[in-house]
Amino acid sequence: MAYFQKIKNITLFIRLAAFVAAVFIVLFWQSFSSGINSFTEKYFYKISGTSVPDSSIVIICITENDIEKLGVWPLKRSYYALAINNLRKAHAKKIGLEIFLSEGNVFQSIYNELLTQQIEDAGNVVLGSLVGGLKYENEKFSADSLIYPSPKIQSEKSKTGHLNYLRSRIPAGSSEGIFIPELLIINDEIEQSFSNAIFDNRKELNQELVKVNFNISWNSFNKYSLLEFFQISENEEKLQNLFKDKIVLIGVSDPARAKILTTSFDEVIPGVGLHATALNNKINDEFIIYKYFQLSTFLFLLFGLALIYFFAKNGSGLYFTAGLFNIISFYLFVNHEMELNYSAFIIPVILILPAELINYLFMKKRQLTLSISETDILKAALKTKEAILEKMQKELVLKKNPPNELINQVSLLKNEIEQLKMNEQDEAENINYNEEDVKDFYGIIYRSKIIHDTISIVKKTAPNNATILITGESGSGKELIANAVHQLSERRNNNFIAVNCAALSETLLESELFGHVKGAFTNAVANKKGLFEAADKGTIFLDEIGETNENFQLKLLRIIQSGEYQKVGSSETSYSDVRIVAATNKNLEEMVKEKKFREDLFYRLNVINIYLPPLRERKEDIEPIVNFFLKRENKNLSISKAAMEQLIENEWKGNVRELESVVKRACIFASAENRDIIKLSDLPSEMIKNVKSNLEGLILESLREKEFSHTSINETAKELGNISRTIVSENFRGIVFKNYFDSNFEIDAAVRKISASVKPEMMDKVESKLNTYLKNIDKDLQRINSTDFEEIKKAFISKYKNLPQKYHFYLDEIIKNMLLK
Missing domain, CATH: 1.10.8.60 (Helicase, Ruva Protein; domain 3)
Incomplete structure (x- = not known):
């Protein structure tokens, strides 16, 4: 501290140090900065309120009720054909089908031709396509494949737009959000975004990345369910009035089937809502402008440095600047869609508030010199109480018929010592531990018999090739057991591959495990090796096997029985010599009874069952x-x-x-x-179930025992190891403030809490103390004659000086309450 006192301008020094810290946080702690930016934008959205979407946009939502009434998902494509036909009759300007219509579905094949014909007849339909493996690196896009919907494959005339988007801080010069590539070039094929294809902008396009401006609530759009639309279609006049010259988007809004996002206005917004918002941004030119993000970072940090010099002596100037920044940033964001790096201003402003930091440093020094640690006090109290207990126990032995009061005092003292020992145990290192009893079995740490028995089963069964089913709760270590099986088998020198079946969609799971051949689906430009092929001569671990569908279970059954499988898109039979270890946290036997899991597969997997008990057992x-x-x-x-x-x-x-x-x-x-x-x-x-004994509790308990007498402060200080009288009195002052605040500033209620007694004498003494503390505060408030809390707090340094830090809040609130009166 002496070093700081030698510095002529400590305020400037602290501000500069804070500014350097702020620069480091802004430039290198990007997750924190991004969080501040996201919070600021949400704050701006909430203040401005939701905008009104363009009246030309209408959404037809496929709701949960629609799916329930019209049949299973996916819906028959004849419904889409009917919807497009009705919209064509209504002279809709554009129709966007946000649902991806995959090929290869036998159930839908009979309706594909009808749907394709309706799309061609309408001539204004845009279909959704998908881009596989889309990445944005080094300001360039890359992708594995472009997957067209089945009508596009059947007819080149069909127009498409990709449904992909990127989330997070992409590119680096922006805050978090949803970004859509306006145009992608994949294997020499050009694909616009879905919203861009619907908008049909004729100007020259480039590979620009636009950021969606979620300034509209999903509930603000003009929406109809699919069944409502079909009912409207029965009235030609009403159909014309509602849909003529409109841009109509058809998509799924059922949360169980649609991709879901969260925005400032909506907890849940489906994918069709995202693309409707992007289309509205396109029509009104409202995409977020993020090109000034990096420039604003530099300017704000430079401005923060200027604040150090211009407002070093004027705190109100800093607050005025912060308010002005808030107004200007809000105006630019709401009215001009301009996104800035707000954190580059907010973080320096927060960190360079000087007075509080200086006061904190000096107060900390005073506290360290005037008090000892609570831990030391509690240790001294334990030693003192143990000595008293020893004396009382000797007295009990000497007396043939000891009074009940003495017995109760001994019992109470034992409880107090037990609580204090809990504090001591929290300081003492846990050393009751014999490492020789502990085993490490391929990452499984144990010393219990139940796991020892489980490991014994693993050791017995691992060397052969039998299929194993591991059962147990999530997080219990099933993959470690599977790896141990592999390491103890003759397959240990070959691959061990773990697959979480629940993490992959039904369509991806088959391709990942069995692989696919070139041409298996659109833009499958090369053969792909499946995980069963990669695990040949090794072991494959199928976690969460209970999450798979019946079609996959049938194919898995075949590979268990014969080792044979077919790659996606291939008629040739492949063979893999692989050991299967499966795991589940579900009751497969119950699932078999409920027809949710194949019985024959269950028995094939359950050749050897290894149960991994939960940690609580x-x-x-x-x-x-x-x-x-x-x-x-x-x-x-x-x-x-x-x-x-x-x-x-x-x-x-x-x-x-x-x-x-x-x-x-x-x-x-x-x-x-x-x-x-x-x-x-x-x-x-x-x-933490047990409440520890603490200094506050010890002091209050001791003062109550002494009925708050005039000598109780000195006696308590002596009991707690001859500590300073100031420590006891200042802690008691804090206890009084805390209970007064907790009692909603009611004196009688606070007195009852503090005294914990109905004795009038005790209650009078506590009330007298409380009134004295309050009168002293009121007297000083009258002397200062100000209503500015910060000004008052600076003048009240002596009242905060020795008061423990944890009670400062309560003193603050008492002062504020008095100011209100």
């Missing part, structure tokens, strides 16, 4: 697993006895995966406070 493994994670995260960290006991008591519904997350969190919290031991306070609050 093997609590003796928690301690070694925690220590394993600790060593991996930070070798210098240990864990307290109290924290370890709490981890062992927890139920762990998320099993080892949840435990790993909790340990990681605790390591971060402990490291942030430069501690080498994890304490109870580092664990999630919902896990």
Whole structure:
């Protein structure tokens, strides 16, 4: 601190240091900056309110009710043909079919020709296409394939536009959002975006990336369900009035089947809503302009540096500038769609507020010199109370018929000591741990008999080629068991491939596992090796097998029986020598009974069943697993006895995966406070069941025992290890403020809480103290004669000086309440 006092202008120095920190955060901590930008834009949207969409846009939504009434999904394509025919009769200007019509569906083939004919007759229909593997790197697009809808494949006349979009900070010179490539060139084929193809802009296009401006609520669009539209179509006049010269988009709004986004105005907006918003942006030229984002970063940081010099002595000037920035940024964003890097201004402003930082540094110094740590006080209190207990227990032994009062005092003292020992355990490292009992079996850490028995089954069954089904809850380590099976088998030198069946869609799963041949579908320009082929002579682990459909289960059954399979698009039979290990967290036997899983496949998979018990059934493994994670995260960290006991008591519904997350969190919290031991306070609050004894509780309990007498402060200080009288009195002042605030500034209620007694004498003493504290505050407020809280707080430095930091909030609120009166 002496170093700072030598600096002539400490305010300027602190502001410069804060500015350097702000520059670092803005330029290198992009996730934080992006979060501020996203929050600011949401704030602007909320203030401005939703805009009104162009009246020419009408949406026909396929709702959950439509699907239920018209049949299973996907709907018969004859319904789309009927809708297009009706819109043609209504003289709709444009029709956009946002639903991707895939080829190869036998069920739909009889209607494809009808739909294609209606599209050709209408002449104004735009279909949705898909781009596979779309990426934006180094300001260039790349993609694996362009997949056309079946009507386009049948007729080149059909017009298409891709439905793809990119999310997050793409390109780097912008904040997070939804971006749509206006035009893509894939294998010499040009494909416009869906909204651009509908808008039919005749000017020369380029590979521009536009950012969607979600200034419209999904509920603001003119929408009809598919069934409502068919009813309207029965009245030709009404049909003409509602749809003539309109741009009509047809898409799915059922959340179970549509891609879902969240915007400032809508918790749920389907894909058709996204493309309708993009079309509205196109019509009204309202796409977000992000080209000034990087320039604004430089200008705002430069402006922040200027603030240090011009407003070093004028805090109100800083607030005025912040308000002006808010107004200008709001105007540019709402009226001109101009996006700036708001974080480059907001972060420096927040970090260079000087007075609070200076006060904090000096207050911290005073607190360190006038007080000792709460931990030291609690340790001293434990030592004192243990000495008193020893004396009382000797007295009990000497007396033949000890009075009940003495027995009760001993019992109460034992409870207090137990609570204080909990604090001591939270400081002490957990060392009751014998590493020789712990086994590490291919990443599975254990010492329990139940896991030992499971490992024994693995060792017995791994060397042969039998199919294995691993059952157990999510997060219990099923993939580790599968890997152990592979490592102990003769296949160990070949590939072990893990596949999460639930993570892949039905269409992708078959292609990923079995592969496909060139020409299997549109733009399949090369043969693709499947995972079964890649795992030949090795092991494949199929996790979440209960999530697969019947068609896939049938193909899997074939490969288990004979090793034979067919690649997608090929009539040739391929063969793979692969061992299958499957896993599930579901009850497959029940699924078989409910006809949700093939019975024959279940018996093929369940040749050997390995059950992996949840963590709550093997609590003796928690301690070694925690220590394993600790060593991996930070070798210098240990864990307290109290924290370890709490981890062992927890139920762990998320099993080892949840435990790993909790340990990681605790390591971060402990490291942030430069501690080498994890304490109870580092664990999630919902896990900490027992309330620790603390200094506030000890002081209040001691003062109550002494009935708040004139000597109670001195006696309490002596009991707690001869600590400073100031520590006790200032903590009590804070306790009074806290209870007064918690009682909604009602004196009688606060007195009852603090005294915890009905004795008039005790209550009178507490009330007298409370009134004295309040009168002192009121007296100083009258002297200052101001209603500006910040000005008052600066003048009240002496009242905050020795008051523990945790009680400052309550003093703030009491002052504000008095100002209101």
